[in-house]
Amino acid sequence: MKKIALSLLTVSLLAGFCAGLAGCDIGTSSRSEIKIGGKTMGTFYNITVIGDYPGGQDQLRHEAEEVLDSINKEISFFDRNSELSRFNQHRSTEPFKVSQDVADVVIASIRAGQELHGAVDVTVGPLVNLWGFGHVKPETLPPVPDDNAINAARKRVGLDKLHVIVGYNSAQLKKDNPQLEVDLSTVGEGFGADKLAELMDRRGIQNYMVSVAGAIRTKGLNSRGKDWVVAIEHPTTEQAVGQRLEIPVCTKGQAISTSGSYRNYKIDEKTGTRLSHIIDPATGKPITHHTVSITVVGPTALWTDAIDTGLMVMGSDEALRYANERSMAIYTIVKEGNEFKSHYSKAMQQYLVCD
Template sequence: MKKIIFGCLALALLTGFSTGLSGCDVGSSSVSRSELKIGGKTMGTFYNIIVIGDYPGGQEQLRHEAEEVLDRVNREISFFDKNSELSKFNQHKSTEPFRVSQDVADVVIASLRAGKELDGAVDVTVGPLVNLWGFGHVKTETLPPTPDDSAIKAARKRIGLDKLHVSVGYSFAELKKDIPNLEVDLSTVGEGFGADKLAELMELRGIQNYMVSVAGAIRTKGLNSRGKDWVIAIEHPTAEQNVGQRLEVPVCTMGQAISTSGSYRNYKIDEKTGQRLSHIIDPATGKPITHHTVSVSVVGATALWTDAIDTGLMVMGSEAAIRFANERNMAIYTIVKEGNEFKAHYSRAMQKYLVCD
């Protein structure tokens, strides 16, 4: 689960909802258009929705339909719900094809594409390594503080995007694994997928101005209540890491999605060396990342895509990620710890999102 908080939604993500959400337009205090706001829990985190104007059936209908959408997402891709489609595939200890819904197939396809584009830097089968380092679903007290090379080597044999396959036909979709004990964890993309599904609901109901979020994955469209572009603030940490001292970098979303992967909130200290270990594991080495990039934010057309790619860019580190993004005209924003300072770097395509009227 990503721990980065977007400043405009900071209270929403920490406490579930903030009555002050209105697109971060701090230049004016008058609200010219009415808002509907709801929020709640999903996927072990929070969701929030702001609709400008009316919603068919009102606020309670919005809540009912939104939670119905998110419940369906959980039934499809939850790693924790043992009755979800994904969990049943993971329990399927066979290399025979396994039928899934089109939604599950779509999320896996997006994850495989992101992994291929990033040369394996993001891998939804990496769970055995995450568990090995004490950041996954296995109780950390049962694990050694620092895995040795033989344990890492053994875990790496159980992962790999090349061992996962998707087949889609006119009336079916199937997943297949090359090794029976391969497991897929879509937590790194689930929030983005959920945000996209909420955006689909808004489109279905004819809503032209909205902001939807699941944790740090956000979709916007149209204008906020003040008739201006939605602005999301990326949390910019300080050396002291005190909430009151956070800086916030405004990003004009321009009807796009935005998500962030970060490492400075979720880490542990190696008992032997005293080194800080990130929860983000590099599939190529089987070990936590060691560079000083602490977050990567991505702006793009869908939250599923930005959520699928931001973790891989974190694995690459700021310098390689910026180079990668510039070659592909991608909008990304990175924060790097340089000595006692945190400094921002961003791709050329990101510049237009950092200038808000």
């Protein structure tokens, strides 16, 4: 459901990825752990619990997949019977009843869009489709849409056309344009990670890492009694994209997610220009700057998953200014000439130093 391949944010335990990195103390596992994983939302989920889980591994898998199945029934863009799909098929401006979960995700998405001045927009699907990166097969579309097609698609896009109505024990979505559709792919994985974290907390688990694709939540310590660590993939050169340097990030009980563009793009055959799959809602066109990924650390995976896309639209320079003004922890990778260079906000420094 997300805009980024899993490989952009490699989920790793410290002992798992430190091999080969200078100065990294691998050590040995001192506490038992339970691990499960599987498919969800068109991608994968993984859970690591340190110690025991009530009912053991089978119960953990059963309860986790119940949570994820419930989310799919609520916000899946692909399941025509999900709440979100039925709202999208609701070609009317009359309010449409939804669950509180759906309302919460949409509220968070609208808030992120407003905070980032429209740089992230969950209604941007018609433009993503138009450029051949969405649910419409690229072979049915012209290689590069003209301005008339872009302007027509933009009439069906806009957070100002989407409203959430919350009452006592009820929630509704409303659209000003009957053709408006909402795609929560940019935030669904973060929401899923948060819900898995809630499950762990309800079960009294004090030490865990949960992930849905590149959206991750951690709590407590890993099996070595250290902070949980994930690795941001840093491409070295275009010619050696299979090689990677992994930058360790100590999550310190926070959420983390990455938005990136260097793996998902196409080439304009006429101009040779590389077209990113990330669309700027303000222009209706792919981003043109050279930022290839932005990682965000924050309190919830829903928030980091919503914010990272908008920051990618803004680009590294503007994103870093924005983050430093708000003490936000972000890490950016920019293609400068034939090299990829890293930059990070002041608040990110604390997560780049591992004990």
